[in-house]
Amino acid sequence: MNRALIVLAIVFMTLAAGCASDTTYSQSGTATVATCPVKILSHEMKVDEFGNYYIEGIAQNVGDKRLSYVEIRARFYDADDTIVGSFLANTLDFDPGQKWKFKIYYLGSENPAKYDIGIGSCW
Known part of the structure; x- marks a missing residue:
């Protein structure tokens, strides 16, 4: 049974890699991708009570169709415009017209100065 799960995981990762779209990032406003009918309506970076950074958005x-998988990346x-981390949030079975409140947690070791955001894989 473990072999079957491993094979299934490899097949899924291979399909996911083949369906990846080019991500266009935006630092402000909303973001959309022509090949994926998802629109980022809002987003902002926040800090929780423990000092952890995250992006919250909608x-x-x-x-007009259900999307099986969607990523927001x-x-x-840092202050020198060097990337210090890339992270994502994802959802499954995203219906037409539906809104998704997402959070993207920053797991790096230094405090980020800014971020940009975009729509990743989508199918």
């Missing part, structure tokens, strides 16, 4: 399926930068 995305919407603006298409973020790149975090």
Whole structure:
């Protein structure tokens, strides 16, 4: 049974890699990708009570079909505009018109100065 799960995981990762889209990042405003009918309606970086950075936002399926998988990706930068981390949030079975409140946690070791955000894989 473990072999079957490993094979299934490898097949899924291979399919996911083949379906990846080019991510266009934006630092402000909303973001959309022509090949994925998802729109990022809002986003902002926040710090929780423990000093952990994260991005909170809302995305919407603006298409007319259910999306099986959607990613929102973020790149975090230091004060010198060097990328210090890239992270994502994802959801499954995203219905037309539905909104998704997402959080992308920054797991790096230094405090980020800014970020940009974009829509990643989508199918």
